Amino acid sequence: MRRIRAVSPEDFTLTAEAGVTLAEARGAAEEAGRLLPLSIGSEGTCNIGGVLSTNAGGVNVIRYGNARDLVLGLEAVLPDGRIWHGLNSLRKNNTGYDLKHLFVGAEGTLGIVTAAVLKLFPRPAERVTTLLAVPSAQAAVSLLSLAQERSGGGATSFELMNAATVDLVLEHFPDLPRPVETRAPFYALIEFSSGMKGTLRGVVESLLETAFEDEIVTDGTIAESEAQAEGLWTIRHNATEAMKNDPTYCVKCDVSVPIRHVPGFLKDADAAVEREAPGARVIAFGHMGDGNIHYDILGPEGAEDAAWRQKASRLERIVHDVVAEHEGSISAEHGIGQLKREELTERKSAVEMDMMRAIKAALDPQGLMNPGKLL
Ligand SMILES: Cc1cc2nc3c(=O)[nH]c(=O)nc-3n(C[C@H](O)[C@H](O)[C@H](O)COP(=O)(O)OP(=O)(O)OC[C@H]3O[C@@H](n4cnc5c(N)ncnc54)[C@H](O)[C@@H]3O)c2cc1C
Known part of the structure; x- marks a missing residue:
């Protein structure tokens, strides 16, 4: 299941089999002049079947949504061996339960995803990346609002790092330069993008002026080139690696x-x-x-x-x-698997757990699919 079955630039869709890596799917979209926006650290190795089954998120969710938001159609093998041919590329289809969403984030417990139709987008013409020193988490929240208001929702990534994260990365990767002189409790890495060339940089500079005046930013840098932007991202991308060390x-x-x-x-x-x-x-x-x-x-x-x-x-x-x-979730994007299975039953309401078990029992009464995971 390693084939890209179709790319339709007119429909802004790509149909990929489950074993295609995310990087290959993104590459195929790129070749057709389109963007597949799902982007995560493991994209060179993770597969379309895996990212859908874990409802992967990543760095572009703020603009484009997570894996669930990017799937239009699905093909899956059910536990009883039948194949569900749900590979449509419709943006509107109000014909009852939206079954594809059952399989997204199900961690393989309801059937095997074999192929999917994914949404594509126009490729950005301009990108601006900035790393900013922020005096508090509250200031970061204000900065996010300001950035989104003034750029017309132009932020494609808004990443926060506390000071200890940046210090740890610089300790373990001493060749990396400190991105901004000022030490701050938090740092925000923001990437803006626009389909129109030539306007974005001015918008970002103007909103940063306001952010400095409002004292929600105390220092910062704007990348002058793709290479510099990559350098700023390196700090964020190396956080996990630094912890391993x-x-x-x-x-x-x-x-x-x-x-x-x-x-x-x-x-x-x-x-x-x-x-x-x-x-x-x-x-x-x-x-x-x-x-x-x-x-x-x-x-x-x-x-x-x-x-x-x-x-x-x-x-x-x-x-x-x-x-x-704080009304949150114990698993934002990495799923439940085996480790959080017991805790899930304590944290979710009985009604939610009952509905999940009923769906599992209806589709997989013998419990064949990924036993011991999620439920
Ligand atoms: C370095 C790194 C960075 C990461 N960054 C992020 C991130 O920013 N955001 C994020 O959300 N996640 C991130 N992840 C985790 C990410 O969710 C997984 O890498 C990916 O989504 C899972 O895809 P996979 O192909 O590796 O699936 P696997 O790990 O192989 O499988 C994951 C689950 O899906 C099931 N499954 C796999 N294929 C199918 C199929 N065809 N049909 C039904 N079930 C299936 C498996 O049984 C398993 O339960 C990261 C992981 C790494 C290693």
């Missing part, structure tokens, strides 16, 4: 809260972590434009591994409790 075990929480709750969540979670594990280092970064924070926790400098692991085992729950207080 740290000698202490890392607690990983992939959470989301409503955007307005991001400052409160970060403040409350930081306080809860410090109470439970004084000196633990919070590496908080991620897609703040979607309210999605990768809230990861490393042990205190020089922590003894066994003692830290024991403490660490409680921290995920503690952070998830704070997420619940």
